[in-house]
Amino acid sequence: MGELEETVLDAFRRGGLSRRAFLKFCAATASLLALPPAAATAMAETLARTPRPTVIYLSYQECTACLESMTRSFSPTIEHLIFNNISLAFNDTLQAAAGEAAEAARKEAMRQAWGKYILIVDGAVPMGAGGAYCVAAGQSAVDDLRHAAQGAAAIIAVGTCAAFGGIPYAAPNPTGAVPVSEVIRDRPVINVSGCPPIPEVMTGVVVYYLSFGMPALDHQGRPLAFYGNSIHDRCYRRPFYDEGRFAHTFDDEGARNGWCLYELGCKGPVTYNACATLKWNQGTSFPIQSGHGCLGCSEPDFWDKGGFYRPLSAATGHWPRGEVLGAAALGGVVVGAGMAALARSHQKTSAAKTAKEAGSPPPKEDPHER
Amino acid sequence: MKPIDAIPIRPAPASDVAGNAxxxxxxxxxxxxxxxxxxxxYCIDLSALPLSPADRDLLREALGTGEVRVDLDTLGNSHIEETGVPGVWWVCHRSEDGVLLTESLAICRVPEIIPAHPADIAMGLQGLQERMASREPGGH
Structure with a gap:
């Protein structure tokens, strides 16, 4: 129990780091979460007395890209610290133990931290054939998840597969895959979608939960701090959209000049994620900056929406035209009023919602329904 | 492997319009x-805003350069400088790899990270007293 009671600040001190380092860590994380400065101070105060949490990371129908993403981030700073400052009690890919020893260690960690651990779930859960498509240590994924969820303080579904079903859920869905929220219906699930999610988003959500409890979520169960704006609203190519300058092929003048990729199928206007601001690979770039439209990977059913290269405005039968035009028109008004104002109001809204909605997540929609 | 700068095709600059500054x-x-x-x-998180190079130039020009510069060496470098407008601080936190973690404008008398924290002062005092005691046997 001694290890469980060590606080996050204690872990910093044990690593020979000063209070300033701790404040810097909190400032960087608060910035990541688009929180106001007062929140960084509050985060520091809370984490200084928060016991280092046990994290159980379970993988089901997934490709391990979420974990690959999570471990390749800003190394060796923020994420490295987070991994040093939580107790990652079980992750079948990262841990050295295997087989019965691993299962025994996991059971022991869950028993010790029952009711207090953070459960991270990666991958969809197959319900077909009585759950037989995904079985480990004699237990089906669905039974395993139901049991682990009972002892969890929070459940975080990382990746689009866990959040919305993702690739396993795509038509024809031969295994009867479902998202975590369809198995765990009696309590909130924090959806951190993306294929994979941005590494700093995954770790940022964990720190946020430790500092402030349940984050404010959108109607898809995603934390508003990261999924509150569309890619389009924050895209640096947005001025070209507003000017009507588009790339029509990947080798035309528009593509070479870095114009808007809307007509090449970019799903930025209907995709909510932080790629345009946080970016990838240590802030190097994101798909649009590299010349390719957004695939919409953080949205439900992105795989089945009629083609990555089909423009949104084309009648695909999958992307409601009204939604697209509405989002674009709203975005235009916001840009006209000034992006700075948008960002500020978003921060304030997030903070207000955070304070107001802690522990009371909004009802979620069935990912099947649009 | 070629460095990224050696690749001849690059995206066009985002915009030369200072729309947000x-x-x-x-x-x-x-x-x-x-x-x-x-x-x-107050604090403005610059890393969360879509700023063009022209926006940054305009901000730098309008705020100017002030009298105070502070470098923190903890978890990588942090550079904090007061702009030419007293009370407006340009704060850059970098990782141990030099990656920019966050860049912000802090509007305050002194950013909170600069003053010594009571807990650190207490630990420092304890260390100092131990060193004093070891130098002067029997004395405190």
Missing amino acids: PALLHEIAAALDTLLRTGRE
């Missing part, structure tokens, strides 16, 4: 006014 300057002015009247601090 003027709005930010108004926000800074309002925050300074609040600081002066009520003492309430």
Whole structure:
């Protein structure tokens, strides 16, 4: 129990780091979460007395890209610290133990931290054939998840597969895959979608939960701090959209000049994620900056929406035209009023919602329904 | 492997229009006014805003360079400098790899990370007293 009671600040001190380092860590994380400065101070105060949490990371129908993403981030700073400052009690890919020893260690960690651990779930859960498509240590994924969820303080579904079903859920869905929220219906699930999610988003959500409890979520169960704006609203190519300058092929003048990729199928206007601001690979770039439209990977059913290269405005039968035009028109008004104002109001809204909605997540929609 | 700069194709510059900086300057002015009247601090997270190079140039030019520069060496470098507008601090936190973690404008008398924290002072005092005691046997 001694290890469980060590606080996050204690872990910093044990690593020979000063209070300033701790404040810097909190400032960087608060910035990541688009929180106001007062929140960084509050985060520091809370984490200084928060016991280092046990994290159980379970993988089901997934490709391990979420974990690959999570471990390749800003190394060796923020994420490295987070991994040093939580107790990652079980992750079948990262841990050295295997087989019965691993299962025994996991059971022991869950028993010790029952009711207090953070459960991270990666991958969809197959319900077909009585759950037989995904079985480990004699237990089906669905039974395993139901049991682990009972002892969890929070459940975080990382990746689009866990959040919305993702690739396993795509038509024809031969295994009867479902998202975590369809198995765990009696309590909130924090959806951190993306294929994979941005590494700093995954770790940022964990720190946020430790500092402030349940984050404010959108109607898809995603934390508003990261999924509150569309890619389009924050895209640096947005001025070209507003000017009507588009790339029509990947080798035309528009593509070479870095114009808007809307007509090449970019799903930025209907995709909510932080790629345009946080970016990838240590802030190097994101798909649009590299010349390719957004695939919409953080949205439900992105795989089945009629083609990555089909423009949104084309009648695909999958992307409601009204939604697209509405989002674009709203975005235009916001840009006209000034992006700075948008960002500020978003921060304030997030903070207000955070304070107001802690522990009371909004009802979620069935990912099947649009 | 070639360095990324050696690849001959690159995206066009985002924009040479300073569309967002003027709005930010108004926000800074309002925050300074609040600081002066009520003492309430404020922070603008630049890393969360879509700023073009022209926006950054305009901000730098309008705020100017001040008298104080502070470098923190903890978890990588942090550079904090007061702009030519007293009370407006340009704060850059970098990782141990030199990656920019966050860049912000803090509107306050002194950023919170600079003053020594009581807990660190207490630990420092304890260490100093131990060293004093070891130098002067029997004395405190």
